[in-house]
Amino acid sequence: MNEKFSDDIYGRARVQDTPELEAYYKELEGLGAGALWTVANDIEPWEPKSKSTPMLWKYESLRHLVLKSSELVTPEQAGRRVVYLVNDNRKDVSAAVGWLYTGIQVTRPGEFTSAHRHKASALRFIMEGEGGYTVVDGNKIMLEVNDFVITPNSTWHEHGVDANGKTCIWQDGLDIPLVNALEANDYAVLEGTQELVAPINYSPMTYGGTGLIPPDKEWNKPYSPLFKYSWKVVYPALLEAEKVNEPNPLDGIIMKYTNPMNGDHVMQTMGASIQLLPKGFKGKAHKHTGSFVYQCAKGKGYSIINGKRFDWKERDIFCVPSWAWHEHHNLSETEDACLFSFNDLPVIEKLGLYQERFFKENNGHQIIE
Numbered sequence: 001m002n003e004k005f006s007d008d009i010y011g012r013a014r015v016q017d018t019p020e021l022e023a024y025y026k027e028l029e030g031l032g033a034g035a036l037w038t039v040a041n042d043i044e045p046w047e048p049k050s051k052s053t054p055m056l057w058k059y060e061s062l063r064h065l066v067l068k069s070s071e072l073v074t075p076e077q078a079g080r081r082v083v084y085l086v087n088d089n090r091k092d093v094s095a096a097v098g099w100l101y102t103g104i105q106v107t108r109p110g111e112f113t114s115a116h117r118h119k120a121s122a123l124r125f126i127m128e129g130e131g132g133y134t135v136v137d138g139n140k141i142m143l144e145v146n147d148f149v150i151t152p153n154s155t156w157h158e159h160g161v162d163a164n165g166k167t168c169i170w171q172d173g174l175d176i177p178l179v180n181a182l183e184a185n186d187y188a189v190l191e192g193t194q195e196l197v198a199p200i201n202y203s204p205m206t207y208g209g210t211g212l213i214p215p216d217k218e219w220n221k222p223y224s225p226l227f228k229y230s231w232k233v234v235y236p237a238l239l240e241a242e243k244v245n246e247p248n249p250l251d252g253i254i255m256k257y258t259n260p261m262n263g264d265h266v267m268q269t270m271g272a273s274i275q276l277l278p279k280g281f282k283g284k285a286h287k288h289t290g291s292f293v294y295q296c297a298k299g300k301g302y303s304i305i306n307g308k309r310f311d312w313k314e315r316d317i318f319c320v321p322s323w324a325w326h327e328h329h330n331l332s333e334t335e336d337a338c339l340f341s342f343n344d345l346p347v348i349e350k351l352g353l354y355q356e357r358f359f360k361e362n363n364g365h366q367i368i369e
Contacts (some may be wrong), residue, residue, distance in 0.1 A: 133166015299337025
């Protein structure tokens with residue numbers, strides 16, 4: 001079917017206010033009602049529109065304040081000792097971008113949090129430290145730098161650092177704003193710690209990201225049984241893929257973290273990816289529905305988001321709002337760069353809301369304002 005779209009004013013609300021109409025609106029308001037044409041142009045835009053603004057959080061500026069929090073409050077006092085990152089335009093819902101939350105958590109050697117659970121799904125990307133661990137539904141998993149860890153909704157989980165370890169810092173990502181918007185969130189604390197139900201690192205050792213799945217394992221839950229995606233497996237896989245694949249002109253060598261049982265996203269409401277930008281890579285611009293939070297896992301570069309340049313290096317975090325033009329560049333001609341990201345694509349895709357546009361002017365690159 002050939003479709004023809006109009007961008008003129010016809011089909012849009014064009015009602016001029018009059019004293020009679022204003023009195024009419026007042027009467028409707030008193031009955032908990034309203035006239036659609038007074039809000040239609042705002043709630044039905046010509047194209048997707050985000051309230052969020054692109055932002056960059058510099059790790060070197062935040063790190064000492066993250067560490068200082070460990071001098072001021074204990075994990076037990078704080079519940080979770082986290083410095084959260086908030087978008088200038090999403091402070092009302094404590095979101096970093098769209099309906100996604102992110103923060104930076106610190107845990108010292110010998111510290112741990114009480115086991116708890118909530119309807120919001122959570123993920124971690126490990127930034128620094130040694131001897132950190134998480135326990136998810138009785139599965140204890142040791143954490144290393146650049147490991148990606150999931151905590152699916154309603155699973156009991158707790159975190160800590162072994163007494164002989166080193167202070168650990170990681171990024172938390174949650175869908176708290178989304179679940180709160182749906183008025184479906186909850187929170188519970190378990191008395192004491194969880195009883196372990198499997199050997200340490202059972203999940204990553206069983207579903208280790210190799211493509212080999214034990215034939216006798218049954219898994220009927222709507223999230224990945226692989227609770228940790230190890231950097232020591234992921235990064236070599238990116239390097240191997242680079243040898244035999246042309247880089248995607250938008251994202252370089254990009255791979256999605258998946259549920260090994262079905263190839264789907266790792267959780268119902270949040271997905272995640274890791275991408276390698278080859279030496280000197282200059283990505284072309286596109287925009288799509290879905291909100292993204294990025295962390296630089298390796299190297300340095302910059303992203304142009306809606307015409308503004310954001311320079312990032314290892315551990316910096318930035319966000320790309322839904323329907324924002326964006327492109328990624330590696331500043332180095334001798335080393336690759338890697339970007340971890342998490343997103344709300346599972347929700348966007350399942351609801352049939354995904355769409356994408358490619359920047360066609362200037363050979364695919366934005367002009368920096």
